[in-house]
Amino acid sequence: MINNTITAPKGFLSAALHCGIKESGKPDLGLIACPAGATAAAVFTTNKIFAAPVAISRQHIKSRKVHGVVVNSGNANACTGRKGLLDAVKMCRSAAKLINVDPHQILVASTGIIGHPLPIAKITDGIKKASVKLSDSASAGLNFAKAIMTTDTKPKQALRRLKISGKRITVAAAVKGAGMIAPNMATTLCFITTDIAISKALLQKVLRDAIDNSLNKLTVDGQQSTNDTAIILASGLAKNAAINKRDKRYKKFSAALADLCDDLARQMAADAEGATRMFKVIVNGAATKAEAQKCARSIADYDLVKCAIHGGDPNWGRIICAAGSCGVKLNPKKLSCKIGDITVFRNGRPVKFNPKTVSRIITGKQHTITLNLGIGKGSDFCYGCDLSREYVTINADYHT
Numbered sequence: 001m002i003n004n005t006i007t008a009p010k011g012f013l014s015a016a017l018h019c020g021i022k023e024s025g026k027p028d029l030g031l032i033a034c035p036a037g038a039t040a041a042a043v044f045t046t047n048k049i050f051a052a053p054v055a056i057s058r059q060h061i062k063s064r065k066v067h068g069v070v071v072n073s074g075n076a077n078a079c080t081g082r083k084g085l086l087d088a089v090k091m092c093r094s095a096a097k098l099i100n101v102d103p104h105q106i107l108v109a110s111t112g113i114i115g116h117p118l119p120i121a122k123i124t125d126g127i128k129k130a131s132v133k134l135s136d137s138a139s140a141g142l143n144f145a146k147a148i149m150t151t152d153t154k155p156k157q158a159l160r161r162l163k164i165s166g167k168r169i170t171v172a173a174a175v176k177g178a179g180m181i182a183p184n185m186a187t188t189l190c191f192i193t194t195d196i197a198i199s200k201a202l203l204q205k206v207l208r209d210a211i212d213n214s215l216n217k218l219t220v221d222g223q224q225s226t227n228d229t230a231i232i233l234a235s236g237l238a239k240n241a242a243i244n245k246r247d248k249r250y251k252k253f254s255a256a257l258a259d260l261c262d263d264l265a266r267q268m269a270a271d272a273e274g275a276t277r278m279f280k281v282i283v284n285g286a287a288t289k290a291e292a293q294k295c296a297r298s299i300a301d302y303d304l305v306k307c308a309i310h311g312g313d314p315n316w317g318r319i320i321c322a323a324g325s326c327g328v329k330l331n332p333k334k335l336s337c338k339i340g341d342i343t344v345f346r347n348g349r350p351v352k353f354n355p356k357t358v359s360r361i362i363t364g365k366q367h368t369i370t371l372n373l374g375i376g377k378g379s380d381f382c383y384g385c386d387l388s389r390e391y392v393t394i395n396a397d398y399h400t
Contacts, residue, residue: 005159008141011036011038011236014143016030016031017029017129019072021073021075029071030144032191034233038067039200040065042107042231044057050226056085056092056108063105068106069109070107072091073148074111076111076226078227088108090120092104095131141172144174156174158261164196165249169240172192173192176190177190188215192207194257195238196234197238207257213258214264215268218265219384220275276310278365279368280366282379282380283296283370292380294327294328296381299382309387316337319337329375340361340368344358
């Protein structure tokens with residue numbers, strides 16, 4: 001089996017199993033280990049209500065080297081008070097003891113239902129059992145991707161290979177997230193491994209830039225979570241000359257990581273809760289890039305647009321309405337809109353088009369909506385998905 005999982009880069013092992021959190025019996029605990037140690041960087045939720053594992057990982061990410069990550073699904077360990085913090089620490093200590101490192105060199109993440117205490121005894125027992133399964137095999141990496149899922153219907157992974165300083169570099173990732181997703185992270189857990197040698201400061205910079213232009217450009221329902229975490233671990237075992245400045249090598253790695261994260265964001269949009277199709281909103285001609293992003297996000301978040309897309313309805317009026325109500329500058333006389341490559345609205349007026357042709361574009365697996373606000377040179381985008389009956393069903397039944 002070709003290894004396209006998080007264990008593909010040199011220096012990484014993983015394992016996963018069912019420890020007893022999920023009643024379904026599906027995998028709910030995963031480990032990543034880097035025995036030689038890795039340079040680590042991370043970004044977390046901007047929600048002021050954040051989970052215990054986020055609080056602990058924010059401290060542990062400061063360590064010079066990180067040796068592993070322990071993750072559970074099925075329980076978010078959020079809004080669980082002091083016990084939640086102690087349980088997150090126990091997860092780190094259990095993993096650290098088994099691979100013989102300092103607990104501060106272990107990161108922790110959780111996802112699932114908010115407000116329930118962790119079954120910590122089951123989890124620590126599961127960590128012990130998972131530690132003996134650690135492997136660099138493709139199956140181990142795939143099992144990890146499955147263990148972090150909640151309402152996802154399929155594991156989401158991506159891999160990129162490139163050469164830097166004459167050395168072969170591998171970057172791999174696993175991500176979960178299908179709902180409670182909005183820009184500035186989401187109900188997202190993202191784990192990226194790479195064997196590149198790079199400074200901690202630049203690793204943080206390159207991760208932030210990649211996330212800002214991928215996962216932070218995705219909205220499913222306009223809502224953030226308490227647990228969002230994206231972690232990148234760099235083992236340095238590719239033996240390239242270490243990247244310590246923003247030179248051509250840095251830019252090449254940055255482009256590869258950005259492409260990988262964009263792939264993950266698209267996979268998440270396609271597998272969003274109840275989604276049948278995804279779309280990309282591109283806004284050009286804005287006063288600034290920030291206003292272009294605000295407009296693109298408003299359209300992608302607009303329930304009436306999302307419902308029209310679900311129904312295959314070429315209702316450009318809803319798109320124009322969303323743009324006009326989001327608070328950005330625009331010129332109504334120059335405002336234009338395209339669905340796919342077909343112009344449906346130009347210079348403030350509707351254009352004749354074949355509704356059946358545009359409907360076929362919308363009902364495809366993915367399409368692009370392009371607006372020009374006619375006011376400046378700012379440009380940006382946002383990914384979104386349709387809003388279906390299944391989304392309501394999933395979220396009505398999720399807790400009860």
